[in-house]
Amino acid sequence: MTKLTNRQAKVLELIAEHIQKVGYPPTIRELGDALGIRSTNGVNDHLKALEKKGYLSREDAKSRTLRPLYWPNGEAFDLTPGVAAQTDAAMEPDSDVHQVPVVGRIAAGLPISAIEQTEEVVAIGEGLLGRHPDLFALRVKGESMIEDGIFDGDYIFVRKQSDVRDGVIVAAMVDGEATVKRLFREKGQVRLQPANASMEPIYVREEDGRETSVLGAVVGVFRRLN
CATH class of the missing domain: 2.10.109.10 (Umud Fragment, subunit A)
Incomplete structure (x- = not known):
């Protein structure tokens, strides 16, 4: 796979670790805060690069649909069934x-x-x-x-x-x-x-x-x- 820059690797790690910890991906704003990037466009540039290199998938350019496919070292990202269920639930809006x-x-x-x-x-x-x-x-x-x-x-x-x-x-x-x-x-x-x-x-x-x-x-x- 195409090698990631240090910054791209950090972004990918933050997304994967956030999913493992709480069950759903971080927002663009949360990623920016963690990386010290004030511009949402700056964060999006890293996400687009990760998508292009095949490390990340995303639907409709929304942050809550971020899905790591691989870790920076090329190892497949293993989203366990328990975490996957939490992610799906987190994305379904509560009627109230x-x-x-x-x-x-x-x-x-x-x-x-x-x-x-x-x-x-x-x-x-x-x-x-x-x-x-x-x-x-x-x-x-x-x-x-x-x-x-x-x-x-x-x-x-x-x-x-x-x-x-x-x-x-x-x-x-x-x-x-x-x-x-x-x-x-x-x-x-x-x-x-x-x-x-x-x-x-x-x-x-x-x-x-x-x-x-x-x-x-x-x-x-x-x-x-x-």
């Missing part, structure tokens, strides 16, 4: 659980670069948010919404809609940059109001001609405790 896609990060502070697509998901019970086909999640960066209970590193759940009432917390785009704030429409301008007394609002005036759009209303917050 909503798999919400995390499509990128958003600033709770000054706007940051436009949202980058990822393959990460957050599983949330339908009883908490309901099942909305137009629901997505964003990772928060910054502290401008702390007085509304939204902190750096939290995930916010956003329901896609462009028409929201004043005072609602929204995910918005301003000149291609993403931010989360409370929205207020005022005469001749839009005010994006932070929930942090030490920070100033963002004003988008009609006369400025800035491109502004509302991605949706924030309907929930999720926080990891470790």
Whole structure:
């Protein structure tokens, strides 16, 4: 078989060891974190190389369908029946659980670069948010919404809609940059109001001609405790 680079071998080992440990493959984001790669495209480049060299199979370019065929040394990857059963079960969505896609990060502070697509998901019970086909999640960066209970590193759940009432917390785009704030429409301008007394609002005036759009209303917050 074609020899792997050291980096490709490391990626393959991480995938195989993750499956052996928990019964299903890691996400693109988890692989990136383990490898110190911030770009999901960078991780995907390694996965494509592994597929091309015959060490890995994947369906529809999704991370949860990653299947190692061989170890880096060329030895066949042995997925035991017990682990295989766990993997199949992990891939079947529970009818009471909503798999919400995390499509990128958003600033709770000054706007940051436009949202980058990822393959990460957050599983949330339908009883908490309901099942909305137009629901997505964003990772928060910054502290401008702390007085509304939204902190750096939290995930916010956003329901896609462009028409929201004043005072609602929204995910918005301003000149291609993403931010989360409370929205207020005022005469001749839009005010994006932070929930942090030490920070100033963002004003988008009609006369400025800035491109502004509302991605949706924030309907929930999720926080990891470790």
